[in-house]
Amino acid sequence: MTPSSIRLTLDAPTAHYQAGERLTGRYMVEGTQAWSARAAELSVLWYTAGKGEEDMAVHHFERLVDEPARPLDLRVPRRFATVLPASPLSYDGQIVKVCWCVRVRLFLPHGQESVAETAFRLGNVPAARNEEPEMRSEERELGARSEERGARNVD
């Protein structure tokens, strides 16, 4: 089974949610060997990414197990839903980013695993702005002013 055979989709086309909003979606496995998965785990989680220490927490978790009484057929789309929390909100910073995603992990025979992940945004926190170009322009202005002053003094 190829890893890309997991199809994970969110119902909201923009993948943009607000705190307290209900996140819904579905996942399925495409391919002839979809039946061979022994278990599937779905997690809605946040993690931090950046230059320093990493953190993460799982907000929603569900696990499906292949049992004789209830065979796990992932060719049938499985729906999931959860109400998103108030925090932490997604943030695209320069040093750290707070990232939300839905992750599906398949446990295949012989200890193999397959993972698919879809990111989404929670909240409306604007991305960090790069101050450097503005600072540079300010520095240029200051530099130009000082040059003007220097020229006047010389005159």
Added chain:
Amino acid sequence: MSTEPRINSVQTRLERDNPSVGGAGIFTRSSLVAPRASELPSLLAPRSSELPSRYANPFATCWTRPGALPFRFADGQGAEQLVEKLAAQNWQGAIVGPHGSGKSTLLETLRPALQAAGCEIQSFAVRNGCATACGTPFNVKFKFGTARSITFANLERQAVPHPESARRPFPRAVAHTDKCRRLILIDGYDQLGWFERLRLTRLCRRQKLGLLVTAHGPLRIPTLIRLEPGLQLVQQLVAELAARVSTSIGAADVNASHACYGCNVREIFFDLYDRHESLRHAV
């Protein structure tokens, strides 16, 4: 840097807050751990580049931390060769190199090879003079998760009564170490005080424990390998990272970073992280 304690705390928190998912066989640790390096490229990329995710920057910690980026051995060298050399040194060895040269990464890379060689490993990371236990301990009294921060005095007290040595004299109890050697890994050995180092080496000698450490300079422990990454290696690593996550960082940026930070690859990655962010936000 390790995410393991965090994961454990998350797991504990989840089990406490959601008893319905904490039952045996329902909640597993596997869903919490971050994807392994081998499966990261297979993950689906985020829908939009505007969404914050680890795919925004190839030099983020999740891509560059020890274990995520495999250690690159010099030609003719490999993990097995180093384990053989360590065995020839009576299982005493130091990985020596400056800051950010890949000592911790090599230690992580050697771990599977050491386990394959029959070593039972107890590893510690020393930060600010405090040793933190990582991984499976030797002793059942040494509970993972409840007593994470330990001193080596505790290690000495707890390492002695090995479960199999309780009922027979110690020399016979450690006779099995030819096949299953107990090995202590210490990341940041030279951050320990001289007295603790002395006690530890004595403990290892007395208990016939192996000792593999990382340090910034030569020690009394025989040097296993000396690391001095050059520009070519940095370029290879950057190319490997750029293959996972696209970046507009070019060879000129890599050369400039290398000129600033020399063989400190960690700082080079930090610098390239900043350069990538500047370019990304400027666009």
